[in-house]
Amino acid sequence: MEDADELLEEPLDLIADPEDPSDTGVRYLSPSSAGSFEQCPQRWKFRYLDRLPDPPGEAALAGTFAHRVLEVLLQLPSADRTPEQAKAIARDEWPSMESDPDFAQLSLDDAQARRFRWVAWSAIEGLWRLEDPARVQVQATEQVVDATLGGVPFRGIVDRLDIETDGMVVTDYKSGRVPRPRYRHGRLSQVLLYAAAVTEMLGEAPRRARLLYLGQRTIETDVTEEAVAEVVDALTTTWRDLQSSCASTAFETRTGPLCAWCPYLDQCPAGIGEVTTRHERGAVRLDAPGLAVVAAAS
Numbered sequence: 001m002e003d004a005d006e007l008l009e010e011p012l013d014l015i016a017d018p019e020d021p022s023d024t025g026v027r028y029l030s031p032s033s034a035g036s037f038e039q040c041p042q043r044w045k046f047r048y049l050d051r052l053p054d055p056p057g058e059a060a061l062a063g064t065f066a067h068r069v070l071e072v073l074l075q076l077p078s079a080d081r082t083p084e085q086a087k088a089i090a091r092d093e094w095p096s097m098e099s100d101p102d103f104a105q106l107s108l109d110d111a112q113a114r115r116f117r118w119v120a121w122s123a124i125e126g127l128w129r130l131e132d133p134a135r136v137q138v139q140a141t142e143q144v145v146d147a148t149l150g151g152v153p154f155r156g157i158v159d160r161l162d163i164e165t166d167g168m169v170v171t172d173y174k175s176g177r178v179p180r181p182r183y184r185h186g187r188l189s190q191v192l193l194y195a196a197a198v199t200e201m202l203g204e205a206p207r208r209a210r211l212l213y214l215g216q217r218t219i220e221t222d223v224t225e226e227a228v229a230e231v232v233d234a235l236t237t238t239w240r241d242l243q244s245s246c247a248s249t250a251f252e253t254r255t256g257p258l259c260a261w262c263p264y265l266d267q268c269p270a271g272i273g274e275v276t277t278r279h280e281r282g283a284v285r286l287d288a289p290g291l292a293v294v295a296a297a298s
């Protein structure tokens with residue numbers, strides 16, 4: 001699922017002053033752009049400075065569709081938040097998905113389009129395995145947060161802000177696989193940053209930050225001062241490194257297993273070398289798109 005904050009990035013992230021050649025136009029960090037830079041600064045440059053296309057794949061787009069249906073569902077009165085109503089919303093929303101250029105680019109045949117709808121519906125229906133949405137007290141959906149955290153201008157979109165008996169809860173939907181236990185702490189940093197931004201904006205700290213891996217499980221953490229300080233420190237470091245890379249125009253290539261899935265592999269000699277070496281060791285999944293890029297380059 002595309003993170004919701006990616007939707008606001010394109011028009012707002014890069015607004016450079018044309019009169020100032022030193023102005024990179026990077027006005028703020030969102031969890032998506034920060035995560036992209038941390039994974040690989042060169043990949044971040046391709047995407048956010050060079051603005052090369054990175055169209056979402058089928059799974060990400062199905063997740064985005066599920067996300068939209070759940071957004072509308074949770075805006076309804078609680079008694080109306082039923083699977084039947086979700087189906088009706090999905091039917092209403094389907095034409096706008098079909099007319100989405102990213103969807104058209106997938107060029108799905110009828111059977112593939114049916115599978116797409118099935119994947120999206122599985123994610124939507126998966127909400128009921130985690131909670132009864134009729135019992136959720138929703139304060140806001142798709143809440144834009146805009147705050148300065150540790151000196152860093154930060155923006156994002158919170159999927160849901162809930163009210164529970166002991167206070168607010170920041171909730172984000174995920175349609176990918178639940179990360180292994182050792183990666184879960186890192187995945188929660190996004191919602192902890194949202195919680196920090198909500199605190200700055202509303203003057204009240206959420207009690208918990210939560211990821212709903214649709215159809216699978218919920219991962220959550222208490223919003224403590226220590227947990228927030230840790231993620232804000234990391235954001236500050238990323239912002240400083242990003243500014244420094246922009247000033248020097250030197251962007252590190254941070255190679256690793258994800259190079260085989262990087263949409264910019266064909267423009268990255270370091271990545272091609274990495275995928276080649278990993279492939280020779282049998283360490284690249286055979287469905288990785290990078291294998292075709294490596295084959296074409298050899």
Ligand code: SF4
Nearest residue numbers: 040043259262268271
């Ligand atoms: S191929 Fe790898 S090293 Fe190159 S930009 Fe992509 S992620 Fe970074």
